[in-house]
Amino acid sequence: MAQVNENREENVACITQSSEEKIKEAAKSVFLKKGYAGTTARDIAEAANMNIALTNYYFRSKEKLFVEIFKDLFSLYCNNTLQIFEKPISLREKLIELIEADFQVMKTEPALVLFLMTEIQRDGSRLLPELNKLKELLHGHLTAHIEEEVSKGTMRKIPTESIMPLIMGSLQFVFVGKNLTMKMYNCSEEEFNQFAENHKNIIIDMITEYLFISEEVM
Amino acid sequence: MAQVNENREENVACITQSSEEKIKEAAKSVFLKKGYAGTTARDIAEAANMNIALTNYYFRSKEKLFVEIFKDLFSLYCNNTLQIFEKPISLREKLIELIEADFQVMKTEPALVLFLMTEIQRDGSRLLPELNKLKELLHGHLTAHIEEEVSKGTMRKIPTESIMPLIMGSLQFVFVGKNLTMKMYNCSEEEFNQFAENHKNIIIDMITEYLFISEEVM
DNA sequence: TTTTGTTTTAAACAAATGTTTAAAATTTTA
DNA sequence: TAAAATTTTAAACATTTGTTTAAAACAAAA
Known part of the structure; x- marks a missing residue:
C-alpha cells in the first residue's frame, strides 16, 4: 500500500521528479483549469503520463489529492x-x-x-x-x-x-x-x-x- | 419526442408553472451553485421534483439545457x-x-x-x-x-x-x-x-x- | 364514448467514473 | 548473487453518469 517517502528532497541534483511529484504537479494544473468536479482521474494520469492506478497508490483518492x-x-x-x-x-x-x-x-x-x-x-x-x-x-x-x-x-x-x-x-x-x-x-x-x-x-x-x-x- | 410549445405564457393567471419551467428554474439554481460539471441530471430532476426522463424530454440533453x-x-x-x-x-x-x-x-x-x-x-x-x-x-x-x-x-x-x-x-x-x-x-x-x-x-x-x-x- | 396526441413514469442502456486487484517489473537490501 | 521491498502495469470492479425506451397516465379532439 502507500508507503512513507522518507528521503524526499534530499537529492542534490533533483533533475528528475519522482512519480509522486509528477502526479501532484499534473493534478494541480488540471484542477486549476477544470476544477474538482470537471477533472477525472484519467485526466490526471494522462497529464502526468502515468498509469491510472498510481494516483490512488500515492494519494489514496482523488479527494485526498485535491x-x-x-x-x-x-x-x-x-x-x-x-x-x-x-x-x-x-x-x-x-x-x-x-x-x-x-x-x-x-x-x-x-x-x-x-x-x-x-x-x-x-x-x-x-x-x-x-x-x-x-x-x-x-x-x-x-x-x-x-x-x-x-x-x-x-x-x-x-x-x-x-x-x-x-x-x-x-x-x-x-x-x-x-x-x-x-x-x-x-x-x-x-x-x-x-x-x-x-x-x-x-x-x-x-x-x-x-x-x-x-x-x-x- | 420533444414538442413545440405553442401557447406558452398566454395564460392569464399563470399561478402554476409548467413542467418545462419548473425544470429550467431548478436547473438554473443547481447550475449556479454547483456548475456544469458538478451538476448531475438527477440533481436537477430532484430539485425540480420531476422524473429524471423529463429533462431530456423537454431539453434534449443536459448540455442544451445548460x-x-x-x-x-x-x-x-x-x-x-x-x-x-x-x-x-x-x-x-x-x-x-x-x-x-x-x-x-x-x-x-x-x-x-x-x-x-x-x-x-x-x-x-x-x-x-x-x-x-x-x-x-x-x-x-x-x-x-x-x-x-x-x-x-x-x-x-x-x-x-x-x-x-x-x-x-x-x-x-x-x-x-x-x-x-x-x-x-x-x-x-x-x-x-x-x-x-x-x-x-x-x-x-x-x-x-x-x-x-x-x-x-x- | 372512442380516438388521438401529449405528458409522465419506471426501468433499462451503454459509457464513464473512482477505485482496487494481483501480477509483473524494478529497485533496494542483505 | 538472492531475497525483500517498492513501484508500475493491465485489467477488472462496482457505481454513477447521461440518455433512451416502451408502456402507462392524462388531456384534447372527434
Whole structure:
C-alpha cells in the first residue's frame, strides 16, 4: 500500500521528479483549469503520463489529492499577504507591496483566484480549517495599523473589513475575468499581461490617492 | 419526442408553472451553485421534483439545457449595463447607475459572476457567440463618451479598456468572494448584504473622486 | 364514448467514473 | 548473487453518469 517517502528532497541534483511529484504537479494544473468536479482521474494520469492506478497508490483518492493541492494553492494565495503585513514599513508602502506581490502571483497562476473561490463555494466546510488562522493574522496586524493612521488623520476613515476587498478586488477581478476579456478583445496572452500590468498601476494610483490624505492639503 | 410549445405564457393567471419551467428554474439554481460539471441530471430532476426522463424530454440533453440557461444568465449580467449606456445622461451619472444596477443584480443572484467566469474559462468557444455584439455596443457607446470628457478636461485620461474593469471589478469581486468572506467573518447572509452595500458606496465614492476632475480645483 | 396526441413514469442502456486487484517489473537490501 | 521491498502495469470492479425506451397516465379532439 502507500508507503512513507522518507528521503524526499534530499537529492542534490533533483533533475528528475519522482512519480509522486509528477502526479501532484499534473493534478494541480488540471484542477486549476477544470476544477474538482470537471477533472477525472484519467485526466490526471494522462497529464502526468502515468498509469491510472498510481494516483490512488500515492494519494489514496482523488479527494485526498485535491485537498492537498487546494491547501498548497490557498497558501500561495495568502502567504505573500501575511509576510508583507509583518514588515516594519508604512501602511501606504504595505498596500503598494501587497498589490505588487499579488500581481506577481496572478501572473504566474492566473486561474488561481477563480479556482479557489469556486471550490470554496462548492464545498467550504471540508476545506478551510486554517481559515481562522488567516483571519486572526490579517486582523491582528492590519486593524491596529489602520486605526493608528486614521487617528493620526493621515488616512480616510473606512471600515476595516472593506480595506482588503478594496485593495485586492479590482486587481484580482481582472484575472477572474481573464478569459472573458481575452475573448472580447481577441487578445493574446502577452497583450493581456500588458493590459493587466497597466491596470495594476492605475489601481495603485487610485487606491493610494483615495485612502491616504495628502499632506500638502494640511 | 420533444414538442413545440405553442401557447406558452398566454395564460392569464399563470399561478402554476409548467413542467418545462419548473425544470429550467431548478436547473438554473443547481447550475449556479454547483456548475456544469458538478451538476448531475438527477440533481436537477430532484430539485425540480420531476422524473429524471423529463429533462431530456423537454431539453434534449443536459448540455442544451445548460446553454439555454447560460445565455439567460449572461444576458442578466449584461443587459442592465447596455441599457444604462444608452441613456442620455452624463458619464458620471452613468457610472453611478451602473454600479447601483450591478449591485441589485448581484444581491438577487450572488453566484452569478463566479458561475459565468468559471464556465467561460472551462469552455469558452461553445458559449459566447453573442460576445462580440456586447463588445461593439460597449465600445460604441462608451469610447466616444469617454474621449469627449477627457478632451474637455473633466475626466482623468485612462485607457478605455481599463474603465469597465475598474468600475465593475471591485464590486463584483465582493460577490465572487462572498463565501470566503462569510466564512472568514462568520457572518450571516444579512450581515454580508449590509457589508456589500456599504462597500458599494465606498466604491462609488472612490471611483468618481478618482476619475472625474473636480471643478472646484480649476 | 372512442380516438388521438401529449405528458409522465419506471426501468433499462451503454459509457464513464473512482477505485482496487494481483501480477509483473524494478529497485533496494542483505 | 538472492531475497525483500517498492513501484508500475493491465485489467477488472462496482457505481454513477447521461440518455433512451416502451408502456402507462392524462388531456384534447372527434
